Amino acid sequence: MALGFEAHLGNTVITTKLDAIINWGRENSLWPFIFGTACCAIEFMSAAASQHDISRFGAEVVRFSPRQADLLLVCGTISYKQAPILKRIYEQMPLPKWVVAMGACASSGGMYDNYCTVQGIDTIIPVDVYISGCPPRPEAILDALMKIQKQIEGETILQDRHKDFKGILD
Amino acid sequence: MNTTALEKMKAAFPDATCSTVLDAVVVDVQATALESTLSRLKNDPSFNCGLLLDVTGIDYLEYPDPPKARFSVVYTLRNWQDNLLVQVRCAVADPQDGVTTASHLWGSANWGEREVYDQYGINFKGHPDLRRILNHWQFSGHPLRKDYPIDKGQICYETDSLEKEIKARLFENGIDESTMRDINTEIMFLNIGPSHPATHGAIRILTALDGETILANVNEIGYLHRGFEKTAESYTYNQVVPLTDRLNYCSSVINNIAYVKAVEAWLGVKITERAQFMRVVLTEFYRVLDHLVCIAANLVDMGGLTNYWYLFNEKEAAYDFISRLTGSRLTTSFTRIGGMYRDFYEGWEVDLKAQLLSIEKGIGDALKLVETNRIIHDRTQGVCILPAETALSYGFTGPNLRASGVPFDLRKDAPYYNYEAFDFEVPVGSTGDIYDRFMIRFAEMTQSIRIIRQAMQHIPEGPINVGDSQVCLPPKQQVYSKIEGLANHFKLIFEGVKAPRGEWYDSFEAANGELGFHFVSDGSGRPYKVKVRPPCFYVMGGFHKMVEGYMIADAVINLGCINIIGGELDR
Numbered sequence: 001m002a003l004g005f006e007a008h009l010g011n012t013v014i015t016t017k018l019d020a021i022i023n024w025g026r027e028n029s030l031w032p033f034i035f036g037t038a039c040c041a042i043e044f045m046s047a048a049a050s051q052h053d054i055s056r057f058g059a060e061v062v063r064f065s066p067r068q069a070d071l072l073l074v075c076g077t078i079s080y081k082q083a084p085i086l087k088r089i090y091e092q093m094p095l096p097k098w099v100v101a102m103g104a105c106a107s108s109g110g111m112y113d114n115y116c117t118v119q120g121i122d123t124i125i126p127v128d129v130y131i132s133g134c135p136p137r138p139e140a141i142l143d144a145l146m147k148i149q150k151q152i153e154g155e156t157i158l159q160d161r162h163k164d165f166k167g168i169l170d
Numbered sequence: 171m172n173t174t175a176l177e178k179m180k181a182a183f184p185d186a187t188c189s190t191v192l193d194a195v196v197v198d199v200q201a202t203a204l205e206s207t208l209s210r211l212k213n214d215p216s217f218n219c220g221l222l223l224d225v226t227g228i229d230y231l232e233y234p235d236p237p238k239a240r241f242s243v244v245y246t247l248r249n250w251q252d253n254l255l256v257q258v259r260c261a262v263a264d265p266q267d268g269v270t271t272a273s274h275l276w277g278s279a280n281w282g283e284r285e286v287y288d289q290y291g292i293n294f295k296g297h298p299d300l301r302r303i304l305n306h307w308q309f310s311g312h313p314l315r316k317d318y319p320i321d322k323g324q325i326c327y328e329t330d331s332l333e334k335e336i337k338a339r340l341f342e343n344g345i346d347e348s349t350m351r352d353i354n355t356e357i358m359f360l361n362i363g364p365s366h367p368a369t370h371g372a373i374r375i376l377t378a379l380d381g382e383t384i385l386a387n388v389n390e391i392g393y394l395h396r397g398f399e400k401t402a403e404s405y406t407y408n409q410v411v412p413l414t415d416r417l418n419y420c421s422s423v424i425n426n427i428a429y430v431k432a433v434e435a436w437l438g439v440k441i442t443e444r445a446q447f448m449r450v451v452l453t454e455f456y457r458v459l460d461h462l463v464c465i466a467a468n469l470v471d472m473g474g475l476t477n478y479w480y481l482f483n484e485k486e487a488a489y490d491f492i493s494r495l496t497g498s499r500l501t502t503s504f505t506r507i508g509g510m511y512r513d514f515y516e517g518w519e520v521d522l523k524a525q526l527l528s529i530e531k532g533i534g535d536a537l538k539l540v541e542t543n544r545i546i547h548d549r550t551q552g553v554c555i556l557p558a559e560t561a562l563s564y565g566f567t568g569p570n571l572r573a574s575g576v577p578f579d580l581r582k583d584a585p586y587y588n589y590e591a592f593d594f595e596v597p598v599g600s601t602g603d604i605y606d607r608f609m610i611r612f613a614e615m616t617q618s619i620r621i622i623r624q625a626m627q628h629i630p631e632g633p634i635n636v637g638d639s640q641v642c643l644p645p646k647q648q649v650y651s652k653i654e655g656l657a658n659h660f661k662l663i664f665e666g667v668k669a670p671r672g673e674w675y676d677s678f679e680a681a682n683g684e685l686g687f688h689f690v691s692d693g694s695g696r697p698y699k700v701k702v703r704p705p706c707f708y709v710m711g712g713f714h715k716m717v718e719g720y721m722i723a724d725a726v727i728n729l730g731c732i733n734i735i736g737g738e739l740d741r
Contacts, residue, residue, distance in 0.1 A: 035365060036371070037371060037372045037393065037394050037736060038371070038394055038396075038416070038419065038736055038737055039416055039419035039500055039501065039737065041371070042419055042420065042463070042500060043499070043500060045463075045482065046486055046489070046499075049479070049482050049483060049486050050479060050483055050486070051483070051486050051487075064365070064366060064367040076394070076736075077394060077396050079392075079393060079394060079395055079396065080306060080309075080323055080324060080325055080326045081305065081306035081326050081329075081392055081393050081395065082364065082372060082393045082394070083325070083326060084326055084327060084328060084329055085329065085364055085365055085393075086365075089365060105396075111401070111412065111413070112396045112397060112401060113320075113321060113401075114320050114321060114323075114396070114397035114400055114401050115313045115318070115319075115320060115321065115322050115323050115324070115397055115400065116304075116305065116313070116323065116395050116396060116397045117323070117396055117397065118323075119323075134501060135419075135499075135500050135501065137499060168325055169325065169327065
């Protein structure tokens with residue numbers, strides 16, 4: 001279900017223009033929540049530091065509270081022990097929200113094809129953009145950010161995303 | 171030295187079988203004599219093994235001609251004053267029945283034995299808190315047993331409550347029911363992590379608070395347990411190198427070097443002079459980088475963001491040098507058994523020199539903001555004090571141990587790679603508070619830069635790999651033009667470097683402390699078992715000893731200053 005003001009609009013004519021302006025606002029003020037568990041989190045630190053400077057994308061307000069974030073950046077390996085926590089944090093984030101799986105581990109389990117590592121976070125929560133690399137360079141994070149921005153551009157506030165997602169913990 | 175130690179051991183333990191393996195004396199004891207042997211090794215002044223470095227189990231199920239008992243446990247001890255390394259090995263007839271615990275002798279045995287219980291299912295009689303540590307509480311079975319399939323994951327639906335543990339800890343600290351009911355000390359339970367900016371990774375801290383004072387603290391780890399040890403069992407020795415990068419991703423090359431050094435020690439391979447110098451340069455360089463990140467992040471915990479930029483920007487700049495050298499920024503995999511992946515590139519001295527200068531500038535700038543800063547002093551001096559005995563008991567090594575006043579550094583006490591020839595000092599703290607742990611890292615960076623400069627001056631020319639075709643890949647030209655070269659290449663890639671049958675332990679002074687590897691080899695090209703002795707696992711095991719009685723805000727900066735790296739902690 002759409003939230004707030006747009007929920008009352010229904011399928012009316014005004015929404016395409018409203019989409020444009022709201023999407024423009026959303027894409028240029030992403031507030032990332034860094035779910036940093038491992039090596040990828042160090043590369044995120046680099047992306048936030050002076051040289052790569054993530055604030056150029058309006059995404060420098062790094063929040064560790066799911067209530068204040070709309071972009072979940074999963075930086076690092078997710079183990080089965082960690083999985084319920086990741087899911088809870090995703091659920092606590094308000095709509096609309098986007099997820100980036102950063103690096104080989106978050107995307108697919110990476111080199112850890114074993115008893116403790118979740119083989120990709122898309123078995124737990126829906127993912128919008130995957131970044132390859134182990135770990136990826138900071139530029140790749142910025143690239144993923146631009147991909148999310150591109151994606152937001154084409155979205156509509158009338159439609160909920162990932163309504164029918166079912167993961168292993170559901 | 172070890173022949174006299176061996177004689178001494180033989181005389182002291184006539185019922186046990188004593189032998190020397192590399193630098194260590196290995197004592198094989200019966201399960202009934204394990205506790206008395208360990209206790210004597212610790213308390214007898216002629217042995218004085220104050221440090222219990224590690225506890226591990228071994229499953230001999232698939233071992234060629236296995237011993238009678240399927241399991242055994244190994245305790246690795248060190249007398250740091252006399253550089254005496256002892257391993258006590260004990261066969262476990264029945265894992266259910268297990269062996270007697272050593273947790274009353276050393277604090278570090280508490281977590282070490284819990285890990286063996288978790289991974290191998292070996293019971294420790296008398297252990298105060300024997301439960302899983304790396305795997306989640308809903309896990310069944312023991313993953314490091316040879317009959318546990320590597321890919322059999324088990325889903326965890328809910329996290330552990332830790333209620334029983336924190337109550338037990340409160341009870342141990344003398345806080346009884348009546349105090350807990352008293353209106354003036356209404357105890358509040360506060361959970362931090364595992365996903366919280368103050369935890370520097372995935373660590374869970376549960377505290378019982380009276381106001382803001384911590385009455386009791388328990389920690390839960392294992393959120394980044396990635397099965398390093400199980401995975402390594404299915405790789406060849408050289409294939410494990412990329413896994414070691416991800417142990418401590420702030421100082422990956424140190425892990426690479428420590429790992430291959432441990433394998434080379436057993437193979438009896440003596441690497442070339444140039445490779446030794448390269449390893450010294452890179453180890454010290456990464457020690458600086460590791461400390462830079464630790465201090466930078468720690469200062470953010472204290473609210474000092476400017477310092478973060480001063481220090482982290484230098485680390486960021488260092489990546490340029492590292493990428494030019496290794497091809498990657500973080501996970502370098504730069505070593506090979508018998509040498510290095512490749513030589514330094516042309517002009518590396520100029521780059522490194524410039525790098526060192528700017529790091530020194532960064533350190534200087536940060537120090538100017540820190541050294542006489544009243545806020546930093548008030549928040550760190552006399553806070554979270556850890557006495558030397560407690561630090562030793564909990565198996566602390568590296569900067570954290572030295573902060574408590576114990577001048578133990580493997581580079582001085584058991585030197586390798588010509589460290590005895592370098593002119594450097596080991597900084598030692600006086601009180602063991604946060605300030606000491608913090609400033610020691612600043613001092614160590616200066617010393618490391620000193621070592622790098624000396625090594626750069628004296629680095630010899632020559633090959634970087636040993637010429638042994640059983641250990642190192644032949645040059646590509648031979649692979650493409652000669653059948654021997656091709657065959658050697660294939661054999662090494664497919665089968666790996668063959669290590670003779672046996673068990674050994676070797677250690678290295680990493681940025682965080684003693685990084686050890688305990689190997690079991692069945693004679694093939696893949697390790698039968700690898701156990702990492704991560705320095706920060708045991709530091710985390712003693713965390714409650716540092717923070718109980720202090721404030722919750724102190725616990726946050728204390729966690730930063732002991733430099734917990736998830737990959738190494740949970741493997």
